[in-house]
Amino acid sequence: MKVDARSTNATLQAPGTLRAIILHGEDAGLIRERATTAAKAVCPDLQDPFRVAILGREDHDRLEEETTALALTGGRRVVWLREAGDSVLAALQRSLTRSSDTLIIMEAPGLASRSRLRVFAEKDRQCGVIGCYPEEGRALEAAIRQMLSAQEVGIDPDALGWMVERAGPDRAATRSEVEKLALFAGRGGRLGLEDVRACVGDAAGVSLEDAAFAAMAGDRRGADAAAERALTTDGSSPIALTRVLLSHIHRLRRARLAMDGGASRADAMRQLRPPVFFKRTDSFGQAMTIWSASALLHAAEETQALELACKQTGSPDIVLCLRHVARLCAQAQQMRRRH
Template sequence: MSQKKAHEVESFLKRLDRSYPIVLIYGPDKGMVSERAERFIELTGLAKDDPFAVIRLDGDAIQAEPGRLADEANTISMFGGDRLIWVRNAQGQKALADVVATLAKDPPPDTFILIEAGDLKKGAGLRGVVEQSASAMALPCYSDDARGIDATIDEMLTRYRLQITLDARTLLKESLGGDRLATRAELEKICLYAHGRERIGVEDVRDIIGDASAVSFDTIIDAMLVGNIGDFTRTFDKVINVGSSSFMILSAAIRQFQALQTLRYGMEVGGANAASAVAGARPPIFFARKKLVETALQRWTTASCGRALQRLQKTVLESRRNAALAIPIIRQTMIALTAEAARAGRR
């Protein structure tokens, strides 16, 4: 089968392998897909802005006009040399998969076909066609794991001649990894912020990394989980007053309760205490939040987490039906949950 495992993709993209003129780069990490597509184009030696050598097509356009890809692939270059057909936004378009299957059986000479796609099911449609072909290669792109994030951090630090403290690196890794291009953008931002110094510290990361509102969201949710009504009302009102979305706060609360419920379930089934549950959490909990999460686990059971999630989901629906009252609706629900945590702490 013509596919690379996630950890083999980097080595494949170090040199151009002409035995695979059709390359599918796919996965949920759109930033990584885009970055690796750029690298493949660099390997071909073709200029992206050369309209005679690089033909850009859209997956939906091929679905509407299936013959277009085949026509372009079999067109002879006006000036000779290699050509690249660059297909973007591919998903589950059946017509695209059918055309690629035909081209893979008899690839046109001196023509590369690069396809960028989202997350594709194993063995189905376009991905299945490419994986079963001897002249095509499938390259998966999944969000960076801890090792991948460390490598990207080291690469950027070397480029800017900076060092980083262990605590700052830990905080960085907690904040990065969802999208490769976003990760690089955040790292570049913090490296520029620290320009002129030798080392990046925790405060630098807190000042710069990620969306400022995201940090505030964590503060809001943490206050709610342990029942600190004063901190909750102060941070919630502050974030709303600067124009942040109340729906984003609500979404963050749902995610945190889901994670808390999973940890609590492990405690109730396995008999572990809160400290052990936090220590064994995957992905790891950032060191600065460990004590707080331990406290939250002592105040919320699996059942009460489930009730909280039901209430939050109901609030999503109510706030969307009454958009003009979304903020007070969301605030009321979250204050009620904060009060519940406070009562549990007094028992």
């Protein structure tokens, strides 16, 4: 059966009578984290060889054998499969017909919605199927707060907003950054904006964002300097720049559409999740005012075309990116003159 987002944490922390949990989706780090949570709910010591069996792709044929094995020291067992796919369906079906309380946990990143394993598990009440996708906005804010709270560490709202804006799509990478921050703050500590900026150290990411914000606001000098710094000094890839640009353009368009619908500029920005970092609100607001929703859609399409061009073998990707940044600046300056 499918496990909805509201029930996910409760299911992982207390699997109850479930015989199998299938974790699928795009966020491999979140899949691994949730698999670990479910396994520890059954056996807190994951190093216990009598109660925990971890099976890689080459060991999938041992699923039935491990499912029916007895825990010599007592307690419920865990059989944890990694890189699971349709090839394990038959073994899972046979295992579920056996008398056993073993919990089967399957990591299945990229499992398609029409896969035979997923279709079967979503219909079987002995199975819990949980999607693991990159978190954003309020969900990501809550996740970071929860991680820090577990270490008895607090964080200021502006510091949290800054971190959410820069968090990547992988939960494992986010947790690594949070653990670094928790170690810096110490138990009972509190993190401010400067603490987070000093610890996370995302210089390349900041340069990319500087380029995106400056370009869309029509600041040619700032955009050129930030883009060149990101691509030639900080080591960012042209693809990374195109994706930061595209993300920024999409956020501008959402805010612009809200403003076209009657919201004030400030209210339109406040509706965005994550919120616009307070030191960038002026630049974001300027871009919202000068770009129309249709112009932003066209800019997004051109940026997507740029990403495809950068992926062509032998393409002068850095030159293409710098030229695109200059073109966006020119368009912003032209539209600003019309206002």
